[in-house]
Amino acid sequence: MTRTAKNTRRALPKEVRKEQLIQATVRCIAKHGLSGVTMALVTGEAGLSMGIANLHFKSKDKLLLETLQFVTEEYAQGQNAILDSDTVASTADKMAALLEFDFSPGVTEKNKLAVWFAFLGEARSRPTYRRICSRQDAKADEKIAALFQRALDEAGDKKADAALLASGYIALVDGLWLNSLVDPRRLPWKKAYRSARHYLASAFPQHISLDQ
Amino acid sequence: MTRTAKNTRRALPKEVRKEQLIQATVRCIAKHGLSGVTMALVTGEAGLSMGIANLHFKSKDKLLLETLQFVTEEYAQGQNAILDSDTVASTADKMAALLEFDFSPGVTEKNKLAVWFAFLGEARSRPTYRRICSRQDAKADEKIAALFQRALDEAGDKKADAALLASGYIALVDGLWLNSLVDPRRLPWKKAYRSARHYLASAFPQHISLDQ
DNA sequence: GCAATAAATGAATGACCATTCATTCATGGG
DNA sequence: CCCATGAATGAATGGTCATTCATTTATTGC
Missing domain, CATH: 1.10.357.10 (Tetracycline Repressor, domain 2)
Structure with missing residues (x-):
């Protein structure tokens, strides 16, 4: 509930969030392969919630x-x-x-x-x-x-x-x-x-x- | 029901079936990519039934x-x-x-x-x-x-x-x-x-x- | 022919996963 | 201080797909 990095939710402008997610995606593809990436893995890697990727990228x-x-x-x-x-x-x-x-x-x-x-x-x-x-x-x-x-x-x-x-x-x-x-x-x-x-x-x- | 090639079901020994399926898999990967192949696509491409691939390859x-x-x-x-x-x-x-x-x-x-x-x-x-x-x-x-x-x-x-x-x-x-x-x-x-x-x-x- | 055997089928099952959306919560203007 | 805004959440939904297995059908030995 009180993770250090999470206390400041929201906070970040759209562009920063998108890049965060893209960087997380890069790490996930490298670790799990293109056929192994899931939205849950990516958003988890970014330390964010499931829905966030669809919010910013549509799909x-x-x-x-x-x-x-x-x-x-x-x-x-x-x-x-x-x-x-x-x-x-x-x-x-x-x-x-x-x-x-x-x-x-x-x-x-x-x-x-x-x-x-x-x-x-x-x-x-x-x-x-x-x-x-x-x-x-x-x-x-x-x-x-x-x-x-x-x-x-x-x-x-x-x-x-x-x-x-x-x-x-x-x-x-x-x-x-x-x-x-x-x-x-x-x-x-x-x-x-x-x-x-x-x-x-x-x-x-x-x-x-x-x-x- | 009476497809020309299908009248002779069974007929073929294990090794021939396996190679048929491997060839179908090659075509499917080329056409749909590794993340796009499904068992249904492969067995369909081979003109066989869904279960056949698991029968011969386990998974x-x-x-x-x-x-x-x-x-x-x-x-x-x-x-x-x-x-x-x-x-x-x-x-x-x-x-x-x-x-x-x-x-x-x-x-x-x-x-x-x-x-x-x-x-x-x-x-x-x-x-x-x-x-x-x-x-x-x-x-x-x-x-x-x-x-x-x-x-x-x-x-x-x-x-x-x-x-x-x-x-x-x-x-x-x-x-x-x-x-x-x-x-x-x-x-x-x-x-x-x-x-x-x-x-x-x-x-x-x-x-x-x-x-x- | 007639079991007995083995191959093949495909509907049913259950797991996984993208996507949705009602709800929660920071933020900033009044 | 309080409300309006919209970012963020994550449980719930529905679709896709690998896998299973009871049933069907060919084959082989007798």
């Missing part, structure tokens, strides 16, 4: 969609901050920053990646999931291909295919994330990082070095 | 596990046939065969890949799923690393790291599959294949060529 489906959107947009924002920054970075710096970002703690955090792959696993049968996942990706594809093209130009390389290298990098990072997430003993995060770095160093030797 | 959970195992083992068998064949292939031939196999129609079939990634999406929260996925993978890791090491030796390359290249190849293929599966317009299968080939050609120029 479980909407809650899940907004959770996916939250995780997706967070990644896209961080990535765009690097790719769009026309103030500072050289081509080499941007490429290095992209790599560091993809293996930074904020991105490789287990819970977030678990959510990402949980939804991807259902994306084929749920057009809405697919649309949310694909939307930002298509834009990022082009930006990364453009960055790679610039690097090839700077290196005087006229044979390599920037678009192909970009798809490869994106897929490689996805695969490394997935393998490290599912079994970090088989693919430690450090090794995943080195693998991605090796890919870039091999394609752009003048921009990315192998070591460090 | 829904067991049916799903055996389905995952079926898909996993089919892939592992095809892959081992290549990696273990000590009768014929040279290092270069094995590498080429591995690549062709990974993008052969039997492997890239949508339904099977959809099942694979559906389970991977839940693998973190379900130790049993993870164990089934990891079991064969660990063995394959070593075999591919050994193959790559042989190629490096043949090329006189003493600097490259075969284990790192192997993890990279495996992750790249996973990522390419996933991207092509989720949105084939963004990453057509042909392009995915070329990307994987490019990876190998770049690491083993004396064994794999870029074109064809």
Whole structure:
């Protein structure tokens, strides 16, 4: 009855409550899987009452969609901050920053990646999931291909295919994330990082070095 | 009442029924997602009655596990046939065969890949799923690393790291599959294949060529 | 043919879970 | 200080679904 945190009921504005619930949903998906989340689990994890999620999100489906959107947009924002920054970075710096970002703690955090792959696993049968996942990706594809093209130009390389290298990098990072997430003993995060770095160093030797 | 295929009830031995049901489960997971499969959907898809799945598999959970195992083992068998064949292939031939196999129609079939990634999406929260996925993978890791090491030796390359290249190849293929599966317009299968080939050609120029 | 056996059926059961809504309770304006 | 507002609660509701099992139907040995 008199839980410390509960004494202040109400108190919080809509947006704060929604984010609380989304964060709780992320933890629940990571812990129980997408097919194991229930409204009771989510609201319990948030320390709130059963009805609250429907109050703010209308339905479980909407809650899940907004959770996916939250995780997706967070990644896209961080990535765009690097790719769009026309103030500072050289081509080499941007490429290095992209790599560091993809293996930074904020991105490789287990819970977030678990959510990402949980939804991807259902994306084929749920057009809405697919649309949310694909939307930002298509834009990022082009930006990364453009960055790679610039690097090839700077290196005087006229044979390599920037678009192909970009798809490869994106897929490689996805695969490394997935393998490290599912079994970090088989693919430690450090090794995943080195693998991605090796890919870039091999394609752009003048921009990315192998070591460090 | 008198459906053509139904006149012969019973008729079929246990093993045939089980595989029928597993195949139906594969199609249902691909169509409805792992969280959307119900016993009614699966048995309906197989053209049989509700109770049949529990009769042969004891529970829904067991049916799903055996389905995952079926898909996993089919892939592992095809892959081992290549990696273990000590009768014929040279290092270069094995590498080429591995690549062709990974993008052969039997492997890239949508339904099977959809099942694979559906389970991977839940693998973190379900130790049993993870164990089934990891079991064969660990063995394959070593075999591919050994193959790559042989190629490096043949090329006189003493600097490259075969284990790192192997993890990279495996992750790249996973990522390419996933991207092509989720949105084939963004990453057509042909392009995915070329990307994987490019990876190998770049690491083993004396064994794999870029074109064809 | 005729039990005896085993496979298959699908209506009935019970568990679980999303959603609802009458009620409770903080908050802030008057 | 008190009422009006709307956030928050959680017991109750209804729907979905896995599982069971009494019954039906094919098969096999005699």
